[in-house]
Amino acid sequence: MGITDEDLAFLERAVTLAREAVADGDGAFGSVLVDAAGVERFVDRNRETTLGDETRHPEFEIARWAAVNLTGAERASATVYTSGEHCPMCSAAHAWVGLGRIVYAASAAQIAEWRREVGMTPSPVAALAITTVAPGLVVDGPVERFADELRTLIVGEATTS
Incomplete structure (x- = not known):
């Protein structure tokens, strides 16, 4: 479909x-649900640590x-904007409830590589598209415009963990 200026603005919100x-x-993840009229309907960020539940992903x-x-x-006409590509759990949830398009800034493969480069513990689930x-x-992504900042945020987790 291609990335529009509106997509970039909502991705910036996710970042x-x-x-x-x-x-x-x-963890460095944020997501925004936008309806067909371009209105933010729900936003969240990763809350795994603060809530003590590893499934508290914004997606x-x-x-x-x-x-x-x-x-x-x-749901079908909505778009989910997210800083990082969905993990398998979130991808499945997205499909099961019938949400529409997903636009992500960094791919699961990029994130897995960044984590590997700094010796972070790998995710307990596969980094699948x-x-x-x-x-x-x-699905549209990754969007390279956000790669450097997201890499810094992800790698920063290794120095604060």
């Missing part, structure tokens, strides 16, 4: 949420929220 997560001791929280608060048609887990989803 801002990732910065907030890191400042609060959590999963978006899926939970959308399942309760949006109709199937609204969203479409490997949920082949029917529409």
